[in-house]
């Protein structure tokens with residue numbers, strides 16, 4: 001998908017609400033997301049770790065589109081503790097062919113790509129993600145390398 005600059009991306013982490021996302025709820029979310037994203041020139045990747053109910057999502061596209069979608073996502077009651085790991089301009093899309101790729105992930109894989117540092121004094125469901133130990137470019141590359149063979153957009 002070709003988009004004139006400035007291209008922008010936001011990578012965030014969050015926790016699913018309640019008892020987590022069922023496969024059917026994830027399918028509904030992705031169907032809705034892909035229709036919207038295609039119309040708004042947005043692409044990206046959604047990772048979900050069912051064992052810890054964690055999401056990591058990469059949103060990329062025109063800056064105003066990314067920011068206005070993120071504002072909606074951040075107040076979506078299906079998840080909580082939405083925390084931006086990185087955002088900024090980029091020269092090229094990481095996921096140009098995905099209206100929203102999806103990959104299931106194990107929590108420890110997610111944490112290794114996001115540089116998660118657990119704050120042990122907090123109960124697991126209240127822990128914000130730790131500071132990303134990877135530089136942004138490295139974080140984005142790790143996410144791509146980790147997810148590309150696993151993710152689908154269908």
Ligand SMILES: Cc1cc2nc3c(=O)[nH]c(=O)nc-3n(C[C@H](O)[C@H](O)[C@H](O)COP(=O)(O)O)c2cc1C
Pocket residue numbers: 029032033034036037046055057069072073074076078079100
């Ligand atoms: C983890 C998560 C990821 C989401 N990703 C997207 C997305 O990529 N695109 C999208 O249009 N909606 C996405 N949504 C849904 C939005 O939060 C929101 O429901 C949708 O934009 C419709 O908002 P509206 O009813 O205010 O128009 C996501 C929701 C969650 C919980």
